[in-house]
Amino acid sequence: MITSVIAEYGLAIAFILERGQKVSTPLFTITPNVAGVFKDKNDSFDWKRHRINLLMNPGEELVKASKKIKTEKVAAPKVVPIIDTFYDVRAC
Numbered sequence: 001m002i003t004s005v006i007a008e009y010g011l012a013i014a015f016i017l018e019r020g021q022k023v024s025t026p027l028f029t030i031t032p033n034v035a036g037v038f039k040d041k042n043d044s045f046d047w048k049r050h051r052i053n054l055l056m057n058p059g060e061e062l063v064k065a066s067k068k069i070k071t072e073k074v075a076a077p078k079v080v081p082i083i084d085t086f087y088d089v090r091a092c
Contacts, residue, residue: 026061
């Protein structure tokens with residue numbers, strides 16, 4: 001049941017975005033944006049020179065959740081193999 005609800009939610013968001021509209025929820029905001037260089041005011045959108053970006057920002061619920069993230073310092077793993085000796089085969 002919940003899988004169907006989530007699938008429909010996704011379809012609804014896609015439906016709104018396909019119409020060039022902004023989607024704003026407590027979890028996130030997605031705004032469609034046109035990028036590229038237009039030759040002049042009469043130039044129209046061309047997929048070869050332009051693109052559609054989706055600008056995404058966290059909503060208030062995700063911002064609240066991010067403030068509750070607990071951090072912990074961990075040691076970085078050693079990079080292997082460790083090179084401690086090398087020979088110049090051309091010099092041998």
